[in-house]
Amino acid sequence: xxxxxxxxxxxxxxxSISAYKAPDIVRRLQDLGAQVKVILTEGGAKFITxxxxxxxxxxxxxxNLWDEDAKLGMGHIELAKWADAILIAPASANTVAxxxxxxxxxxxxxxxxxxxxxxxxxxxxxxxxxxxxxxxDNLSTLVxxxxxxxxxxxxxxxxxxxxIGRLAEPSSIAKQVASxxxxxxxxxxxxxxxxxxxxxxxxxxxxISNHSSGKMGMALVNTCLEMGASxxxxxxxxxxxxxxxxxxxxxxxxxxxxxxxxxxxxxxDIFIACAAVSDFSVKNSNNQKIKKDGQxxxxxxxxxxxILADVCKLKEKPICMGFAAETQNILKNAQxxxxxxxxxxxxxxxxxxxxxxFNMDENEVVFLSRNLNKKIAKNSKQKVAxxxxxxFIKECL
Ligand SMILES: Cc1cc2nc3c(=O)[nH]c(=O)nc-3n(C[C@H](O)[C@H](O)[C@H](O)COP(=O)(O)O)c2cc1C
Numbered sequence: 189x190x191x192x193x194x195x196x197x198x199x200x201x202x203x204s205i206s207a208y209k210a211p212d213i214v215r216r217l218q219d220l221g222a223q224v225k226v227i228l229t230e231g232g233a234k235f236i237t238x239x240x241x242x243x244x245x246x247x248x249x250x251x252n253l254w255d256e257d258a259k260l261g262m263g264h265i266e267l268a269k270w271a272d273a274i275l276i277a278p279a280s281a282n283t284v285a286x287x288x289x290x291x292x293x294x295x296x297x298x299x300x301x302x303x304x305x306x307x308x309x310x311x312x313x314x315x316x317x318x319x320x321x322x323x324x325d326n327l328s329t330l331v332x333x334x335x336x337x338x339x340x341x342x343x344x345x346x347x348x349x350x351x352i353g354r355l356a357e358p359s360s361i362a363k364q365v366a367s368x369x370x371x372x373x374x375x376x377x378x379x380x381x382x383x384x385x386x387x388x389x390x391x392x393x394x395x396i397s398n399h400s401s402g403k404m405g406m407a408l409v410n411t412c413l414e415m416g417a418s419x420x421x422x423x424x425x426x427x428x429x430x431x432x433x434x435x436x437x438x439x440x441x442x443x444x445x446x447x448x449x450x451x452x453x454x455x456x457d458i459f460i461a462c463a464a465v466s467d468f469s470v471k472n473s474n475n476q477k478i479k480k481d482g483q484x485x486x487x488x489x490x491x492x493x494x495i496l497a498d499v500c501k502l503k504e505k506p507i508c509m510g511f512a513a514e515t516q517n518i519l520k521n522a523q524x525x526x527x528x529x530x531x532x533x534x535x536x537x538x539x540x541x542x543x544x545x546f547n548m549d550e551n552e553v554v555f556l557s558r559n560l561n562k563k564i565a566k567n568s569k570q571k572v573a574x575x576x577x578x579x580f581i582k583e584c585l
Contacts, residue, residue, distance in 0.1 A: 193221035203231020216362035268302035278312035315351035375416030382463035400464035402426030407573035
């Protein structure tokens with residue numbers, strides 16, 4: 189199973205003789221489905237070339253804190269935001285000491301300070317260096333900060349000594365990274381998620397729809413699956429890829445989505461209404477293509493049934509999360525939606541912004557419940573989905 193699919197891993201390579209194994213680590217992470225970006229320290233670059241790591245990772249290798257090509261010149265923040273986990277392998281004694289002290293004098297140490305994802309460290313060094321009080325004290329401090337230490341192995345070392353300090357096997361390192369993403373937070377839960385845009389026919393060739401891509405909904409599907417849920421995904425028009433592990437049901441119109449949701453809702457623990465459902469459909473849409481005749485054409489629109497509101501009215505209703513895409517009075521409108529529909533959570537999406545939201549890869553939202561109003565900062569939709577679900581689990585389950 190590719191347990192790192194869609195995951196972004198930063199591999200920090202520091203100045204140990206075993207840095208020659210870094211390309212193999214990149215490969216093993218990729219074999220599990222990860223995308224990998226490498227940060228090479230000055231010490232690391234003495235042992236392995238940037239070109240090797242760039243060729244294998246298929247990404248630019250990052251070495252410089254002072255990166256003028258980065259957005260606003262802040263490459264360290266961009267990299268930290270991109271990562272789902274950071275692995276340092278090999279981690280030199282010097283890098284371990286820098287992290288323990290919280291130093292910020294090169295790119296890797298800055299990214300680590302700005303990071304809020306799992307950090308794994310695989311030390312590799314001569315056995316006396318590994319056994320030194322200083323190194324062991326530093327590792328204990330890092331463990332107390334919930335940093336994961338991937339223990340080195342025993343054996344013949346580059347210097348000729350025999351003992352502990354050899355870098356753990358690349359395949360074992362990759363597996364330990366993957367294990368960070370195994371979660372049982374939603375094991376045993378059934379989740380129904382709607383996503384994408386509905387299409388309301390005007391005639392056989394024309395329709396009314398919207399800009400929804402389904403990317404935010406798919407990020408929620410993927411995250412729920414990773415957390416152990418069994419997921420049903422009812423999707424309209426999307427520009428993203430479905431996950432084969434969910435039960436996927438295709439619909440076109442809002443009416444079809446309504447029917448499929450109501451058919452599938454019994455027994456669901458959680459309902460996430462992320463689809464951009466048309467509020468109106470065309471009354472008496474034409475069976476034949478409407479011909480132009482130089483006259484004005486008036487379409488009569490009739491309101492569609494409100495899927496979320498009707499699910500919330502069910503006697504045995506699941507816990508419900510809705511999305512509110514707003515362009516004005518955004519907080520007030522979302523609070524109204526939360527109250528009027530009787531749902532448990534509203535995720536407020538300000539779709540008036542050009543750089544995130546509809547059809548973009550990034551999003552910035554507000555998590556609204558009766559007791560909570562929490563902004564989730566702009567990040568990839570995958571990361572925003574994870575944050576939404578973590579708060580949701582804490583607040584609602
Ligand atoms: C030939 C050679 C091999 C080295 N191997 C290691 C090693 O395996 N582990 C280690 O912690 N340091 C090793 N060092 C020392 C580090 O390279 C040195 O502490 C360096 O400053 C680390 O920089 P960095 O942590 O910024 O990458 C070695 C040094 C030399 C000259």
